[in-house]
Amino acid sequence: MAAKPRSKSTRAYHHGDLKDALVRSGLDLLHTEGPAALTLRGVARAAGVSQAAPYRHFADHRALVGAVAEQGFRLLQQAMIVVVQRDTGRKGLKGVAIAYVTFGLENPALYRIMFGAEVVREADLPELHKTGSAVLGFVRHGIEELQRQSLIGPGDAGAMATALWSMLHGLVMLVLDGQTAGSGLSVAELVEETTRIMMFGMAPR
C-alpha cells in the first residue's frame, strides 16, 4: 500500500523535509536565543537529528545562515507587499517605510543575520542574492510608480531607492543598537521625521 515516492524534494528519512525543518528551527532559535544560537548543532538538536545530519542539506554553517536569511528576505518582502496592496501613493510609501522598520525591530536577530558578514557577497548563495536584491527592486518600482504620478520628482530612481533603503536600513540598525536615544525621539517619531526629511530635504526652501 505504500505509495511510490513521487518527488525527491518532499520526502526524507526521518522527516517530511529535514531541510525545511532545520530552517524553521533556525528561525526559532534566532527569536528565542539570538544570533549566536543559530548553529548547525543547535538546529540539529532542535530537529531531533544527529549533529552530522544537517550536512546532508547544507554544505556548511554559511549555507544554513544563508537559507535562514533568505527566508527572512521573503518575510520582509511579504510584509511590504501587504502594505502596497492596501495603501497607494505617498501613503503607501510611508506605510512601506513603517513596515520595513517594524519588521527589523520585531525580528532583531533575524534582521541582523540577513545583513551579517557571514552571508554577504554571496556568489555561492544565488538564491539569497536574488531575494535580497528583490528588496531594492521593490523600493525602486514603488518610486518609479510615484514618479509617474508626479508625487516624486524626476531623477534616477535607482539612486532614490538606494538612498531610501539605506536610510531605513541604517535606522533599523541604529535603533537596534540603541544609538538613537540621544535624539530624544521615539521610534515612531524617528520613522515619521526621517522619511519626511528624505521627502523634502534638509536644505532651506
Added chain:
Amino acid sequence: MAAKPRSKSTRAYHHGDLKDALVRSGLDLLHTEGPAALTLRGVARAAGVSQAAPYRHFADHRALVGAVAEQGFRLLQQAMIVVVQRDTGRKGLKGVAIAYVTFGLENPALYRIMFGAEVVREADLPELHKTGSAVLGFVRHGIEELQRQSLIGPGDAGAMATALWSMLHGLVMLVLDGQTAGSGLSVAELVEETTRIMMFGMAPR
C-alpha cells in the same frame, strides 16, 4: 638601579601594556582575517601570551570586542574631525559624508563589529557607549552649525542628524553587503547622489 613602578596602568609583567597590545592585535586580526578571527585566544597568540592571560584585562569576549569597537569609533571620529578642520559649510558636510563612508569601506571588519550584535545595548560598556554616541553628537553639531548659516533649513537637528547618520550607515552596510550593484552606480556616485537627495528631497519642487 631598577626604578620603582610609578603607575599601575602603564606597566605589566611581560609587556609595557598587555591590554593595549591585545587591542592592537585585535585590530590587526580584524584587517587581515576578518571578524571571525577576533577571538580571545587569537589576540593572546598574536601578543605572545597564554590563552588565559587576556582574562586579566577583559572580563569576557564581549569586553574585548567592545574595546576594539571603541578604538574604531575613535578612529572614525578622528577621520571626520580632519575633514571639518579643512572644509566648512556644505562642502564640509559632504566631506564628512565621504569620510564616513570611506572609513567604513576601508575597514569593513572593524566597521561591522562596531555595530555588531555582541557589543550593542552596552549598559556594561559605558566607554563604548560614549564614543559611539559621540558620532551622533558630531553630526548633530555640524547640522546646527549649518542651520545658523542658513545652509540648512530650520527643524529638529536631532532628527536630521539621525536621518543623515542612518543613511550613511545604511549605505556603508549595503555596499559592504554588495546590495547596491543593482543601482548601476559607483560608490562615489552613490555617496554624491544620496547626500544630494537627503539635502533636496525626493518630492517635486
Added chain:
DNA sequence: ACCTGAACACCGTTCAAGT
C-alpha cells in the same frame, strides 16, 4: 539516499598553581 557515532581542531571560560 539519508542518517549516526566517533573523532579532531578550535573557542570561551575557569581555576589552581607559579613568579
Added chain:
DNA sequence: ACCTGAACACCGTTCAAGT
C-alpha cells in the same frame, strides 16, 4: 599583581559505518 597550564563544555567539520 600578573601570567601559565590544564581542564571542561561547546562548535564546525569529516568520515567510516549503518539502514
